[in-house]
């Protein structure tokens with residue numbers, strides 16, 4: 537958000553009126569991503585507006601990205617007021633145990649079909665890696681589960697903001713994990729070369745969340761804007777390298793394979 541695209545071309549920007557309309561949807565849906573029909577409708581409406589008609593067409597993906605980004609930044613503001621549990625940021629066994637305790641004892645059938653309503657009563661959100669583009673998306677529902685031929689458990693995932701056409705069978709061990717949260721500016725000190733993080737990669741058409749490895753961390757003095765550090769990362773899915781200013785999501789990535797199902 538707000539960052540110019542890294543590769544050529546003028547940055548696409550939503551108008552104030554468009555942002556206001558999308559914010560209204562977000563409020564109405566209690567910060568959930570609208571259904572794809574709504575996203576499509578907004579894209580069509582914006583494209584047909586006097587300001588854009590005949591000049592630029594707004595893609596549903598751009599609208600969807602706006603919602604996803606806004607949700608993450610809002611959740612960052614609303615859920616991070618409370619202090620984090622000790623050691624949550626560190627790639628230690630303690631964090632891993634915490635995670636195992638939450639999920640390891642439950643079978644796939646007890647966890648996945650409900651997804652968001654876990655047995656502890658709290659809301660547990662998941663993200664899953666799409667085989668189509670290798671990017672991580674929020675999970676709306678787990679529809680069913682099966683054991684693949686190799687014995688690997690798989691779940692049928694409905695992605696948040698997408699319809700049934702985009703459902704995928706996804707490997708539970710490798711490609712489903714508890715949803716990553718944005719990192720605080722002060723958490724950059726815990727980021728070390730070799731760490732796996734979730735990064736926001738901006739392309740020409742869209743910006744998506746991909747796993748990346750930290751190659752090098754260049755520490756800089758923080759100022760009122762927060763972290764000014766730079767991180768050289770290599771993206772897992774295309775092996776491209778880039779210098780990123782901000783690590784969007786962090787902590788769950790330290791937990792390794794997120795789910796420890798037997």
Ligand SMILES: [Zn+2]
Pocket residue numbers: 721724725756758762763764765
């Ligand atoms: Zn920093």
